[in-house]
Amino acid sequence: MKTLKIEELSKNFGQTEVLKKINLEIDEGNFLVLLGPSGCGKSTLLNIIAGLETINEGDVFIDDYNVSKVEPKDRNIAMVFQSYALYPSMNVKENMIFGLKQAKTSKEKIQEQLEKVSKFLQVDQLLERKPSQLSGGQRQRVAIGRALVREPRIFLFDEPLSNLDAKLRVEMRREIKKLHQQLKTTVVYVTHDQTEAMSLGTNIAIMNHGVIQQNDTPEKIYNKPSNTFVADFIGSPSMNLIKGVLKENSGDLLFKVSGSNLEIPIKDYDFKDKSNLNNKEVFFGIRPEHIFFKKFNESDFEINLKADLSEYIGHEQIMTFDYANQELLAKFPSTIKIDLGKETKLYFDLTQASLFDAQTEERI
């Protein structure tokens, strides 16, 4: 039984297609992050799961029960919003028990839940305050508390941390992680922040233009991106994508850039399909953090490149190199001294490299 299952879901606003044939499944207790740039449809998908938006095609199942036409309140879900959406005229206590009161829960049960949750989230001292008298972090806690008291099957989070300042965001991120570890509830979490997605999710679904680009564990998303969009979206700075062709040379494959004699051997690459690779136009992808200034692994590939630019950012520096007139970024500790304008020896960790078809932009 899947806690949440979405089948062939499509949604359009007038002529604009927002979601195109989405398929998604979540197991009990998993933390799924919907990640994507703004306008990719991730919030619409969340609203559809909540029942706040109608569906044009497809179905949503919660615990194998088709809830496509079920009211939000009857879906056994709870949602935490970006603006917290605390009712301004009610105090913290009233905010938290509003849902239970609507559901005609008994007074004893309401009191019990309120005490349990407010202690758990450390808002039990704030119960009489109005939302306007709370700090951002406290409001966030109350919003989570309002969701918790209802003991839902699925928690929905809609960019809950993006209104907080940087420091508080990191703190609250840890708290949400702890919360999930303790309660082991199923979560669907929408964000555009890749760090949040990586650190929180057990699964990440990356979306773009209403299509799920890749739905995988954070490790797979980072190490084996399924297309150039995912490769480019995840990581900071993002993965270097160098355009070139594959050449077969006495049984071994080489990656070559036209107008240059730079060659990268890729015989150990884990291809999905090994046929028809000669003369294929590809992107060679390697992350800045997989380029080293000295040989760490025996298999590291040595190459000489000219340094063009250095960006010092404290704990590290980002160097831009010239790879046959294409930019190649590398990330080094800031203690390493590299001269600009000179050829420098670099080492590529080829076990971490990715190859994408230049036409389809899919991983090969």
Place this chain on the structure above:
Amino acid sequence: MQDSLKSSSYQQLEQKSKYTNMFLRWFLYFILILFASYFIFPLYVMVVTSLKTMEEIRQGTLLSWPSGLNLESWAVAWGGRGYGAGDTFLRPYFWNSIKMVVPAVFFSTFIGAMTGYVLTKWRFKGDQWVFLFLLFGCFIPFQAILLPMARTLGVLGISNSVVGLVLVHTVYGIPFTTLFFRNYYISVPTELVKAARIDGAGFFKIFFKILLPISAPIIVVTVIWQFTQIWNDFLFGSTFSFGEAAPIQVALNNMVLSSTSVKEYNVDMASAIIAGIPTLIVYVLAGKYFIRGLTSGAVKG
């Protein structure tokens, strides 16, 4: 040497800017006082004239101070002279106006709040057209609808009654009140409504429990606006009512323009002030919120 030169020239500049600022400040006050007196002047004339006897009015000037606190003209304006026929005074019409203005303000404000709520938080296909047509209602000259409205009131059997006037004012208040509430609610995060829906609250519960409690500023604005409009209305009052059902503005007109005897300026002035007092009271009590409500719509969550 150079340093001292520099500092002395800075001192001069400082002096100069000080004088310029002082001059501008006095000029500003002068202009403000001028405008304030311009606006207060008619009220002054009304108040002093209403306190004078007819004798004083004939002999003194417009601006001269009354000889004493003579409230007789106020009593006449409010309660009449006590003889039977032809004696018009404001008291019954004042209550007519109250009976008209209270329900009309209440209904138009309430319906406007509802409509504004629907147009912002329960969007439906074509809602912007509904809003556009409602806005259109703000720009229709009221003279244009007098005849059809008279006919409608006749068919409904409520012409020449306070009930009829309540209906007219409610209907023609709705475009304005809707506009106010829509513009206010559009700044209220829709996430509030979403959260309430997930919590299981329905259409009316969300309105009464979530939105209405945070609407105080815009309610004040709307009430002041509607109260002033309806209380000061003459056109609808004079067209759709006459005789005993007339509101105070119509009665005031009848009193002042009746050409039966000598013009009693003091009684006229007292009547005019009485007719204006309720709106003044509303402004004094709620004016603070009026400005606040007009300038800020944002609700901090």
